[in-house]
Amino acid sequence: MARRTRQNILDVAGNLFGHRGFDAVSLDQIAAEVGVAKQTLLYWFASKDELIQEVLSETAIELTLVIEAAIRSAPDDPLDRMEAVVKAVFRPAVRRPSLLGLVREISRLPSESSERLTDSLRPLVERAVSWMRTEMDAGRLRRADPALIVALAYATVTGIATEPEALRVVGWNADIVGLRRLRDELIGFLRAALAPVSD
């Protein structure tokens, strides 16, 4: 029955890690927020490292599934397709803003588990890159370096996820504007930057 406890721990830990960072969050805090003793955490997860590892791989799986589903049912036009994928990435993030902040924590893991996660995302990235290259060759996207575009998009998304607080520095108020509008501006940006040049 109390298998739900495990899921609760994963959810709470995911939010806290994504929000404040791995090192800033203690097991005691997580336990308190779940409403459970610290030992219960350590019953379910052997260590703090294993906990975040589990959280991250759950997140990676979720994101992968969402993106793949979006690709399968996406329209054929490359710009529409990109819009669909970006929206798919944002959908879970809008619902649970701390989610993307987690990706940042990958680099703080012991290199071994960090690599395992990177590997699980790699196929998706490679697919995106080779797809963009094909579209560019066909003249349906403006020519550019696809790998760098993916890197930039990724940087932007994680930058947004870094914290609403951080964006407040540039006058962005999350409560008023909302992640959704920022997402739409990003999409408009991508469309403008990647539309094929009409010659």
Add this chain to the structure above:
Amino acid sequence: MARRTRQNILDVAGNLFGHRGFDAVSLDQIAAEVGVAKQTLLYWFASKDELIQEVLSETAIELTLVIEAAIRSAPDDPLDRMEAVVKAVFRPAVRRPSLLGLVREISRLPSESSERLTDSLRPLVERAVSWMRTEMDAGRLRRADPALIVALAYATVTGIATEPEALRVVGWNADIVGLRRLRDELIGFLRAALAPVSD
């Protein structure tokens, strides 16, 4: 003479904080890397909080100066001008990659000092926004929401700064590609997305 110690501490702390995050770095680690006892840190800075606060305001001042200098001597064409500013932002970051990572830490400060920093950056941001609006009204930039563009650019830059490791997830190898090429791609992107529509 040993005022240099203070600067050494600031430099080392800046790198470590930007690289690993505020909570992940202990005073002992900083002291060890500077080659000095922990108490020496606490002689120069009353607490860890004051230390990062000092590091951040130094960074904010540096960035502000660099950007303002770039604006003063920038060409008149809005796209060239944007390119000049982006390059100015990247110049110190290329030299010292951990620098921009620091901005991320702002949101983890006690809200009071976080606000002080935000305030020191605000004029620059407002200036950029109003400048963009003017250029858009004059038809020299594609119409969009300037505040959101600044937010996106900021998010992208901090996303890049988040860690080369994190970008490795999307296949970006810092050693080979380099921050400089990513910067140039970003500039090309901005140009394409913000060029006025020729009607």
Add this chain to the structure above:
DNA sequence: GCCTTTCTCTACCATTTGGTAGAGAAAGGT
């Protein structure tokens, strides 16, 4: 009813954390 597995608890521990107290060099002004 009993036993085994699953689950959560209280109590404890070694280490590390940010920070204090206060002594002693180094150096410069006079």
Add this chain to the structure above:
DNA sequence: ACCTTTCTCTACCAAATGGTAGAGAAAGGC
């Protein structure tokens, strides 16, 4: 030579950290 200021040290501390040991509920199979 002496004093003051600047600078760095050793020694210590209370609190918090990740983690261990082991006991006791809960619940299901038989």
